[in-house]
Amino acid sequence: MAYRVGVVGAAGYAGAELVRLLLAHPDFELTAITSNADVNVKLADVYPAFAGETDLVFTAHDDPVLESLDAVFLAVPHTAAMGMVPGLLSHGVSVFDLSADYRLDDPDVYEAWYATPHTSPDLLKTRAFGLPELYAEDLASARAQHVAGEPALIACAGCYPTATSLAAAPALRMGWCRAQSLIVVDAISGVTGAGKGCTSRTHFCSADESVEAYGVCKHRHTPEIEQILGARDRVIFTPHLAPLKRGLLSTVTLQLDEGAHALSTEDAVRAYEEFYATSPLVKVLPAGAMPSTSSVVGTCSCQIGLAVDKRTGVLVAMAAIDNLCKGAAGQAVQCANIVFGLDERRGLPLVGMPV
Amino acid sequence: MAYRVGVVGAAGYAGAELVRLLLAHPDFELTAITSNADVNVKLADVYPAFAGETDLVFTAHDDPVLESLDAVFLAVPHTAAMGMVPGLLSHGVSVFDLSADYRLDDPDVYEAWYATPHTSPDLLKTRAFGLPELYAEDLASARAQHVAGEPALIACAGCYPTATSLAAAPALRMGWCRAQSLIVVDAISGVTGAGKGCTSRTHFCSADESVEAYGVCKHRHTPEIEQILGARDRVIFTPHLAPLKRGLLSTVTLQLDEGAHALSTEDAVRAYEEFYATSPLVKVLPAGAMPSTSSVVGTCSCQIGLAVDKRTGVLVAMAAIDNLCKGAAGQAVQCANIVFGLDERRGLPLVGMPV
Amino acid sequence: MAYRVGVVGAAGYAGAELVRLLLAHPDFELTAITSNADVNVKLADVYPAFAGETDLVFTAHDDPVLESLDAVFLAVPHTAAMGMVPGLLSHGVSVFDLSADYRLDDPDVYEAWYATPHTSPDLLKTRAFGLPELYAEDLASARAQHVAGEPALIACAGCYPTATSLAAAPALRMGWCRAQSLIVVDAISGVTGAGKGCTSRTHFCSADESVEAYGVCKHRHTPEIEQILGARDRVIFTPHLAPLKRGLLSTVTLQLDEGAHALSTEDAVRAYEEFYATSPLVKVLPAGAMPSTSSVVGTCSCQIGLAVDKRTGVLVAMAAIDNLCKGAAGQAVQCANIVFGLDERRGLPLVGMPV
Amino acid sequence: MAYRVGVVGAAGYAGAELVRLLLAHPDFELTAITSNADVNVKLADVYPAFAGETDLVFTAHDDPVLESLDAVFLAVPHTAAMGMVPGLLSHGVSVFDLSADYRLDDPDVYEAWYATPHTSPDLLKTRAFGLPELYAEDLASARAQHVAGEPALIACAGCYPTATSLAAAPALRMGWCRAQSLIVVDAISGVTGAGKGCTSRTHFCSADESVEAYGVCKHRHTPEIEQILGARDRVIFTPHLAPLKRGLLSTVTLQLDEGAHALSTEDAVRAYEEFYATSPLVKVLPAGAMPSTSSVVGTCSCQIGLAVDKRTGVLVAMAAIDNLCKGAAGQAVQCANIVFGLDERRGLPLVGMPV
Structure with missing residues (x-):
């Protein structure tokens, strides 16, 4: 039925x-x-x-x-x-x-x-x-x-919050991140994210061959991201527009807590795989691989890539989704x-x- | 099974x-x-x-x-x-x-x-x-x-012959075209048509923001088109490359026979619809509409558009397909x-x- | 001054x-x-x-x-x-x-x-x-x-007439073409050609990754082309839109007169070079080379490519310009x-x- | 001479x-x-x-x-x-x-x-x-x-260090930033930045309609940026590739020192204008405007945009350049x-x- x-x-x-x-x-x-x-x-x-x-x-x-x-x-x-x-x-x-x-x-x-x-x-x-x-x-x-x-x-959930949270939430929930530290989210979206309305920004001749940020420090997905991550007033979210129709990549930089300084990229990948073991739409890529938006266009999949930088003590977590799907x-x-x-x-x- | x-x-x-x-x-x-x-x-x-x-x-x-x-x-x-x-x-x-x-x-x-x-x-x-x-x-x-x-x-069949023939064959089989007249085929393909090999032509920085013809007067799909259309030594085929991944549009200009000079675009559309009545993958668009490649990307559909120009006595027949599908x-x-x-x-x- | x-x-x-x-x-x-x-x-x-x-x-x-x-x-x-x-x-x-x-x-x-x-x-x-x-x-x-x-x-002159005529006029003026024969012009333009107005056609998400024809058999540049070429009611002009900002390529198929059947591509190139000897903005490419629009974007140059097809008795003449320049x-x-x-x-x- | x-x-x-x-x-x-x-x-x-x-x-x-x-x-x-x-x-x-x-x-x-x-x-x-x-x-x-x-x-200087430093150096030199705080640099480059070599990454069909990061936590421009900014082991640099030929946008997130918490975006713009008063190639955009790469393609200009977020205490500084120019x-x-x-x-x- x-x-x-x-x-x-x-x-x-x-x-x-x-x-x-x-x-x-x-x-x-x-x-x-x-x-x-x-x-x-x-x-x-x-x-x-x-x-x-x-x-x-x-x-x-x-x-x-x-x-x-x-x-x-x-x-x-x-x-x-x-x-x-x-x-x-x-x-x-x-x-x-x-x-x-x-x-x-x-x-x-x-x-x-x-x-x-x-x-x-x-x-x-x-x-x-x-x-x-x-x-x-x-x-x-x-x-x-x-x-x-x-x-x-x-x-x-919104498009940016979805990708951003799938990338960042496991690290936060597993307690890897420094308390009260800032979370920097730089994301890139295809132009469908700007909607069907014809504007000077969505005109082909404006959007093609160009990248630019928009809504800097005031995009409305910011409080939604903070709510999901439990990080009130800690998220800097800068969305960018790139010349593609569909696709959204969120790059999240998280400061690791002292306790997590021994974490390797391989450890992070393993922990994320476990975290998403029962989530068939999320694919955690192996250490060394990073997601590209074209791999998920037209699908409901999310691909996640991780890199730990011991030099500066951060985790860079990235997620690619199709913003419309x-x-x-x-x-x-x-x-x-x-x-x-x-x-x-x-x-x-x-x-x-x-x- | x-x-x-x-x-x-x-x-x-x-x-x-x-x-x-x-x-x-x-x-x-x-x-x-x-x-x-x-x-x-x-x-x-x-x-x-x-x-x-x-x-x-x-x-x-x-x-x-x-x-x-x-x-x-x-x-x-x-x-x-x-x-x-x-x-x-x-x-x-x-x-x-x-x-x-x-x-x-x-x-x-x-x-x-x-x-x-x-x-x-x-x-x-x-x-x-x-x-x-x-x-x-x-x-x-x-x-x-x-x-x-x-x-x-x-x-x-090859990609260009498929689109070209689906656009032109009905007109020829229905006897609308002037005997021995030339058939001009100008087609545009996305870059997947050039294959996975990395060449100076397929490099992003060569192909992006550019259109150009290639294989002019010597593309190997020419005899295949002539064979399908039964038009030996009558097809001029000029393929072009445009900055898209997938999609192929073939624009065929056919000279109408005197007997077909009364044909209207609406007549042509009706006749094509009948011709393809049992072909579920082919969609003949109504008079006035022309196919765009983006409408068929990722699919096995073919969209066809037709226009009769009484002024010059020609039929312009166009087909859009996904070249890979x-x-x-x-x-x-x-x-x-x-x-x-x-x-x-x-x-x-x-x-x-x-x- | x-x-x-x-x-x-x-x-x-x-x-x-x-x-x-x-x-x-x-x-x-x-x-x-x-x-x-x-x-x-x-x-x-x-x-x-x-x-x-x-x-x-x-x-x-x-x-x-x-x-x-x-x-x-x-x-x-x-x-x-x-x-x-x-x-x-x-x-x-x-x-x-x-x-x-x-x-x-x-x-x-x-x-x-x-x-x-x-x-x-x-x-x-x-x-x-x-x-x-x-x-x-x-x-x-x-x-x-x-x-x-x-x-x-x-x-x-308009953009399409400029490119088309620079490609075709020498052949016609030199008497190479069959009297009263049709002249097939298939041209491809970047989206700036559609103007600054935001429409469903010029929206990035419509134009990107797509090619389509428009104004088929009724584009207003048709009579202008016919006037320049002296070819009343003989021009079939089919313009296409491709996903680039600037650039226009016109592909013209001309039927050669019996008298010109001995013409080789090299002959044609030589004759065009002579024709444009005092026109510093026009560059006739050597036999075998075809113009790409990216080579002229941002400039007032026009690049021309020629190919004679003895098999079918035609000259394919192509010109690339920046439509805005x-x-x-x-x-x-x-x-x-x-x-x-x-x-x-x-x-x-x-x-x-x-x- | x-x-x-x-x-x-x-x-x-x-x-x-x-x-x-x-x-x-x-x-x-x-x-x-x-x-x-x-x-x-x-x-x-x-x-x-x-x-x-x-x-x-x-x-x-x-x-x-x-x-x-x-x-x-x-x-x-x-x-x-x-x-x-x-x-x-x-x-x-x-x-x-x-x-x-x-x-x-x-x-x-x-x-x-x-x-x-x-x-x-x-x-x-x-x-x-x-x-x-x-x-x-x-x-x-x-x-x-x-x-x-x-x-x-x-x-x-390299392409990423140029854009990044033009965006961030004034803030650091003027003492606005928290000592020892991390500097997060997320940058996006056109594909010319990946060079003329044909690779699976630079093939049109890989790069088109996609964004992805590369060289995460190990790009060689990192120590150069740290040297210019005087910020040893404090820079997280994540470069991304987007489907454009030329253009580079660097988005830098800087944590403001307590002393700079009163700073408004307008203040920042004024101070940057003064900083670059004798640098004719750098254009500091007014508050509210953000640079797009297409505005500088083909030129040796750099456009800078600034936004202060009082909520989180950061300055987002952005610079757009043509990576090749x-x-x-x-x-x-x-x-x-x-x-x-x-x-x-x-x-x-x-x-x-x-x-």
């Missing part, structure tokens, strides 16, 4: 990626795709990759069919998500929210970084945080809710797989194009 | 794409991958996209297991293929050859363009030409051979599907990444 | 390239740059390449200083140019118009392709066509006008050099970055 | 860029270009950007004419440079060395990182370090040597300008292509 699902905001990049994954998923039946700007337009007219393979047509965000579905994936901007979630839950629909609205535990932090008050702060206490490798209990609770016949709300749509589907009791890999591409 | 298959030349780009497709194929069991230059090397060390998802290791081209398989896919250069095919057939192994060795009907034409005599010209009479949309009978014969317990030899590995798997009695789409990606 | 010049429409890509060239030109003093959308904005804020090197600020298109200048370069859309040219000329200002408004000899052809009547058709009789290598007399007349104290109007701004400056009595190369970059 | 100069290793990327700059330089006469692998080959055959504009032909590295020149630019690998420098100096030829051989003050550090002993350690005491904005005295000494009729040896060939010419008493900008491109 297939679960009936819908995608709200299906014309954006993350939304279209959700459609790609859900159409190929053996256990989900994609029943509705919405886009207020494209009502009655055929999906294939907006994304010709679907030509000849589906007749899906966009409806509006208030399409009543949504309320009858098993699950809805929300790929709309922040605040827009907050406006729809309580209603969907009240109809018994589980929600996988790709926006930032329910990610931060503390509504005050949300208001400080998003410059708008939270309108359903109570839900922050019960939502699951959608980063299965690091929040297994959250997903287990959401699964239990579903089994009990209640809808679940999953706040899927493991960093957005794929992770949402992974969460849905778990909530609905399927193998977390179900329907997800894990091997990319070799070249 | 799965058919046991192998890939010879699996370290090249087409070979690695075969591995990607065959690993995901529900009815083929990939048993051997060979590369004389990489014996005992893990596939994932050469192509990190496979990291954590397979333990396949390269063996040598003379791996004896090949002789026990149901089918072997040959992704080796011309002449190398010719050296292995008779032996494999003699062991009852069906061969899907991606090289040029068995494509040309006439061994003299082969010798003229490839500057080497053909060593098994007899096989040219019985091999099937692997371009299912235009050579259904050939594939049916190969299927019959398999059913009769005999191995089949399929000479899979529909233009090589995917088409070989499509042929194998047919020979083994499966749906021709079986295991093949048909929807690409939307962005 | 420097000539005082201005650029109208300086915020567009061709306009900004004009600014780059004029700022570096020893004999022109760039006095005004206009952009109605950017009045009072600093040039360097729109194009950071100028940061720290100029304090130029945009004024409006009706900046009165324009009427006092020696020359104005118009880089505005068609019809906008037509609205400004008569006024500027009446103030004695020579105009180098990069728009299409004064390119076509026949106002009816203009109206047919641009869907708007021409408002100053008389000027079409006296304007010079700005393609110096092929219209030396036009430029000589404009020079004479300037010497006589009269303003000149130069309709600079030789195809737009650079050619306008080249024309201005001639009109003001300077060496035509004056101030123009002719050597690009080697890599 | 022009100074006669030569380029040794002119077929590599930095060498070819030197040729581009020197051919356009009004005061240098490029007399010899050498490449042992390309003896008697025309420059334009290796780099078609020079076609039609120069007849230069490669000679061998031991071309005797080198000994008669005013200056030689060495663009050969480390150790090869060391083998030529003493000989050239002994003939009175000033040497601008782009290799690493004379950069490190301490021959033991050289041996530790380059795994080979230094063969002329005495020269390390007298050579000038070629990073004019930070080593004005060194250049002044070299200038004095030249005036005194003695040859000078300039060890030009300000990061290699251009900086060498800048040094030569100074040594020969010319304006340091002489002959150097400072404005790039706007798009």
Whole structure:
């Protein structure tokens, strides 16, 4: 039996990626795709990759069919998500929210970084945080809710927080890092990360053959990273844009505690392998290898590379993901797989194009 | 029951794409991958996209297991293929050859363009030409051979001939074109088309931000295109290299016969749709739309666009494919599907990444 | 003594390239740059390449200083140019118009392709066509006008017509081509050719890793090419977009006349070298070499490659230019050099970055 | 009067860029270009950007004419440079060395990182370090040597050290940074930085659409950065490769001292502007703006952006350069300008292509 699902905001990049994954998923039946700007337009007219393979047509965000579905994936901007979630839950629909609205535990932090008050702060206490490798209990609770016949709300992690945390969290949780030390996160994203909107930054002739940083010291993924890592006011996050469509590499520099100064790169790799032993989407590369984004494009895999520098006493931890897949749509589907009791890999591409 | 298959030349780009497709194929069991230059090397060390998802290791081209398989896919250069095919057939192994060795009907034409005599010209009479949309009978014969317990030899069409012929053949077969008129083929390929070898042409800093033609008036795909189109000495084929990894667009300019001067673009689209009604991999776009290569990257789909210019009396027919997939590995798997009695789409990606 | 010049429409890509060239030109003093959308904005804020090197600020298109200048370069859309040219000329200002408004000899052809009547058709009789290598007399007349104290109007050729004609015109003028035969022009342009406007086509994520044709059988440069080549209703022009910023390659397939069937590639190269002996911006490559766009990016050079195919009786002629430089701004400056009595190369970059 | 100069290793990327700059330089006469692998080959055959504009032909590295020149630019690998420098100096030829051989003050550090002993350690005491904005005295000494009729040896700074130090040195020299604190340098380079050699890393199909780190914790530019910044064993340097030809962005995260916690971004910008007031090649961007590599490609300019994060007490300082120009060939010419008493900008491109 297939679960009936819908995608709200299906014309954006993350939304279209959700459609790609859900159409190929053996256990989900994609029943509705919405886009207020494209009502009655055929999906294939907006994304010709679907030509000849589906007749899906966009409806509006208030399409009543949504309320009858098993699950809805929300790929709309922040605040827009907050406006729809309580209603969907009240109809018994589980929600996988790709926006930032329910990610931060503390509504005050949300208001400080998003410059708008939270309108359903109570839900922050019960939502699951959608980063299965690091929040297994959250997903287990959401699964239990579903089994009990209640809808679940999953706040899927952002793209930068996903890659950064998969790279850094094991080291922090294993107690390798100096207390109160700064955590420097320099990340590079492909241009899909900047969204479908045409701007002077996303114009081909601006983005091509160029790298630049943006949102320096004020990117909204900063408090989310700090929350996951338990490192309040310790993360410097500098995101960069590079001329590729998909792919995100996060390079995290962590200061090792005295107690961890004997750690070798090989030790670190072994410990990470153990940490992720039950996480089939994460691949820890052997010592000496570093991940490249092209190896994970189109997939829900995450590749991690590690290097210990004894000279300066740091661990450089790196993770590569596809920002639209493991960093957005794929992770949402992974969460849905778990909530609905399927193998977390179900329907997800894990091997990319070799070249 | 799965058919046991192998890939010879699996370290090249087409070979690695075969591995990607065959690993995901529900009815083929990939048993051997060979590369004389990489014996005992893990596939994932050469192509990190496979990291954590397979333990396949390269063996040598003379791996004896090949002789026990149901089918072997040959992704080796011309002449190398010719050296292995008779032996494999003699062991009852069906061969899907991606090289040029068995494509040309006439061994003299082969010798003229490839500057080497053909060593098994007899096989040219019985091999099937692997371009299912235009050579259904050939594939049916190969299927019959398999059913009769005999191995089949399929000479899979080249990348440029595939796109060019899917664009131009219907117009020619339907008698729209002026007798003896020239057929101008200008095609653009991504750099994977130039192969895995590092040369001054394939260096990133040469290929990036540049387009150029190569092999002008002497590319070896010319006689193959002429053979498929039945247009001896009438095809001018100019291939270009553009800065993309995968993707091939062929733009064919055909002179319409007086009898076809009333033809509209809409008429042409309708006729092509009918022509390809039973070819699920080919998508004829509506009048006004033109294919882009990014819509088919990673897939075995072909998108076709058409425009009739009454002013000059020509049809411009265009086809976009992924040169490594529909233009090589995917088409070989499509042929194998047919020979083994499966749906021709079986295991093949048909929807690409939307962005 | 420097000539005082201005650029109208300086915020567009061709306009900004004009600014780059004029700022570096020893004999022109760039006095005004206009952009109605950017009045009072600093040039360097729109194009950071100028940061720290100029304090130029945009004024409006009706900046009165324009009427006092020696020359104005118009880089505005068609019809906008037509609205400004008569006024500027009446103030004695020579105009180098990069728009299409004064390119076509026949106002009816203009109206047919641009869907708007021409408002100053008389000027079409006296304007010079700005393609110096092929219209030396036009430029000589404009020079004479300037010497006589009269303003000149130069309709600079479009990007595709420039490359296409430099490749094809010598063959046609030397009588090599079959009378009434079709001329097939397949050209590839970088994305700057699509302009600064952010559209779904110019978004990085649409243009990157993709090639596609556009304006098939209806691109407005078609009649301009036919006019230059003297080939009414004989040109099939199919432009393509490829993922590069700058660069344009035009591949022209010409059917040779019986009389020219003995022509070798070497003969063709020699004849072209002679044809362009006094054109220092055009470089005819030796037989066997083909131009790549990266070799001319950033320069006002044009590289030409030739191949004769005796088998089919055609000449494939190819030209590579930088669409913004030789195809737009650079050619306008080249024309201005001639009109003001300077060496035509004056101030123009002719050597690009080697890599 | 022009100074006669030569380029040794002119077929590599930095060498070819030197040729581009020197051919356009009004005061240098490029007399010899050498490449042992390309003896008697025309420059334009290796780099078609020079076609039609120069007849230069490669000679061998031991071309005797080198000994008669005013200056030689060495663009050969480390150790090869060391083998030529003493000989050239002994003939009175000033040497601008782009290799690493004379950069490190301490021959033991050289041996530790380059795994080979230094063969002329005495020269390390007298050579000038070629990073004019930070080593004005060194250049002044070299200038004095030249005036005194003695040859000078300039060890030009590496690409990563140049960008990194221009971003970070002012903050350190002005005493803003916490003593002994770590300095995290994450830098991104275009593929020309990996050199002209064709490798699996520089193949278009590897580098395109991908970012990855390399040489993590062991890149040889690390001790050079530490030397310039006076920060022994405090620099974590992680270089990344991105899919662009030219351009280098270095992002440096510096921990502010308690005393500097009141510093605002505006303060930092003002102080940097003052620091670089007499350095015309460095442009400090206003608060809020961050440099992009495309703004400096093809030029010898450096753009710097700054952001103070009071929350975490850090300064993020960023510099963008063209790795082949300000990061290699251009900086060498800048040094030569100074040594020969010319304006340091002489002959150097400072404005790039706007798009």
